[in-house]
Amino acid sequence: MTVGVADIEAAARDLVEGLQRRPWGQTSTSVYETGRLVTLSPWLTGHAERVTYLLTGQRPDGGWGAPNNGYALVPTLSAAEALLSELSRPAPRDPQTTATAVDRALCFLTERLFPALTTLDALPDMPAIELIAPALIERINEHLAALPSAPAPPAALARWAGVRLTPPAGMDGARLPLVRELLNSGAEPPQKLLHALEIAGDAAVGLPQIRHEPTGTIGASPAATAAWLGDSHPAEPSNPARWYLETVTSLHDGPVPCGFPLTVFERGWVLAWLTRAGVPLSVPPALVLSLTAPLGPNGTSAAAGLPADADTTAGALYALALLDVPHPPDSLWAYETESHFCTWQGEDGYSTTTNAHVLEAFGQFLVKVPAHRIEGTLAKRYSETVAKITNWLRDRQRTDGCWTDRWHASPYYATACCSIALARFGDDAAAAPVEAARRWILANQRADGSWGRWQGTAEETAYAVQTLLLTESEPSHASLRAVARAEAKLLGHLASPVSGSTGPDIEDEPALWHDKDLYHPGAIVRAAVLSALLLIRKSANARER
Known part of the structure; x- marks a missing residue:
């Protein structure tokens, strides 16, 4: 397959045009979320297709989801409870x-x-896992307790009648009743809790203190929206929450994704990554507006229904600066802590990639807006922020040279985010950790030229290529040889057209991004692959000259 720079640029233009054609975004379906709709909304169009999706998606070992570590826990519990x-x-x-x-x-x-x-x-660091898993185990135990009195219990389940599942070690579910008590009290819940409202059980149905977004969603989640509606068909034919669910299920032929829509998040990442790689783009004004309009004192959220967060805000600000529409990054200070930047206020733990993106937002703004055009004390604070994040990221690097993160299962994503940000905006002391990251990348290339945590994937290969080609002004011979070997893996992905539902580029590779379930944001991954291919082609053309 012969692909030149012009072909890659044409594919990138088509990808950008697709952002407008599919404004809610492009992402894979979720076993967890689909299972919740089987339980919560049997009246909803596509119920039979959702049950089939669960039955055909079960692995030979009996689980669902990624087979490694604890990633199978939430999808397997959800599918088992839904089928019960x-x-x-x-x-x-x-x-x-x-x-x-x-x-x-x-x-x-x-x-x-x-x-x-x-x-x-x-357990993987997945949002609300400490609430979701106990809630599902509770429901499964209720089903098993009812089996002895069922009129005709299936023979395959006879040995489970009255059995009670014990949660995994350390998962006591102590927070679950506290959350339900909060909701029953009539208090307005934190917005981030709405994304997993289904954990409240019957307490979630019709909660008056909760209002759907203009899109009809509760918490940008099909499961949360279904929990709020309840298990019977809404009496009001034009109910926006009902039509949100109908829309999402129609886009995916029955099954549903985890977080949807993901408009701002997707657009910020796609436009930033393509522009950073040097893809010439004519970005429609409507896309620029979709990044600037949601920006408020606390930045922006990934989409309506979710709280504002530092990660999405930084991605949007970085994209705007790269597109020559620099917007002051001051809203990010709402997330500053003594040592680093949190993804949202009250976050448990931390995110290396959020801080890398914050570094890019401040750093690129300073590139676009010279210091003499910024009020003196503000310019000083911008520079101090860049130094603060640089030092914090250096301290988070693992001894082998990589970084890991709470928002992605693969260290190749975190390593690309951190090393590229440090190489571009870090101080002289950042050179050593960036070099260590390149050594780690080179040492872990697979025999077929790809990279990947569980298997070689185009997505992770793209991150590795970007790490090698965007962190050195003149890539070494070792880096150039490695990326040349990686090109075939990336070209295989390019041959699959991007899809708004479940196209081959979305479903054929493992989901690696963290939400309540692992997910695969198709347009974002496509942007990473196209960016990597363009960088390889440009490096090859430069060598030929």
Whole structure:
């Protein structure tokens, strides 16, 4: 497959045009979220397709989701509970097949997964996992307790009648009743809690203190929206929350994604990564407006229904500065702590990539707006912020040279974010950690030229290529040889057209991004791959000259 710079640039233009054609974004479907709709909204269009999606998506070992570490916990619990809910209905679809799937799932949970999760540290750092997993185990236990009195319990589940699942070590669910008590009190919940409102159970239905967004969503989540609506068809035909769900299910032929829409998040990342790589773009004014309009005192959220956060805000500000529309990054100071920047106020833990993106937002603004045009004390604070984040990121680097992060399963993503930001905007002391990151990348290339945590993927290969080619003014011979070997993996991805639902580029590679479930943001990954390919082509053309 022969691909030149012009082909890559044409694909990038098509990708940008697609941002407007699919304004809610492009992302993969979620076993977790789809399972919640099977339980919560059996009346919703596409119910049979969602049940089929769960049944056909079960792994040979009985689990769902990524087979590594604790990533299977939430999707497997959700699918098992959803199929138990389906069996409890008057006319379940294919009860024998469904019961067998549940039996296999319960065996996987009790015999393999729970025993392997010996500490909380064994669980991935997924949003609300400490609430979601106990809530699902609670519901599964209610189903199992009801089996002995069921009129005709499936034979495949006879051994589970009255059994009670014990949560993995360290997951006591102590916070769950506190959250439910807060909701029942009538108090307005924190906005970030709305994204996982389904954990409240019956307490979530019709909560008067919660209002849907103009898009109809509650918390930018199909599951949260379904929990608020309840398990019966809304009486009001034009109910916006109902039509949000109908829209999302129609886009994905029944199954649904986790976080949706993801408008600002997607557009900021796509435009920033393409522009940073030197892709010549004529960005429609409407896309620029979609990044500037939501900016407020606390920045912007990924989409309506989610709280503002430093990560999305920094991505939007970085993109605007690269597009020659620099916007002061002052709103990011709302997330500054004594040592670093949090993703949102009250965050447990920290994110290296959020801080890398904050560094890019401040650094690129200073590039576009010279210091003499900024009020003196403000310019000084901008520079001090850049130095502060630089030092903090250096201290977060692992001894092998990589970085890891709470928003992505792969160290290649975190390493690219941190090393590229440090190389571009860090001080002289950043040179050593950036060099260590390149050594780590070169040492971990797979035999087929790709990179990846669990398997070689185009996405992770793109991050590795960008790390090598965007952190050196003149890439070394070792870097050039490595990226040349990686090109075939990236070209394979380019051959798959980007899709608004479940196209091959979205579903054929593992989901790596953290939400309640792992997800794959198709347009963002496409931008990473196109950027990497363009950088390879440019480096090859430079060598030929």
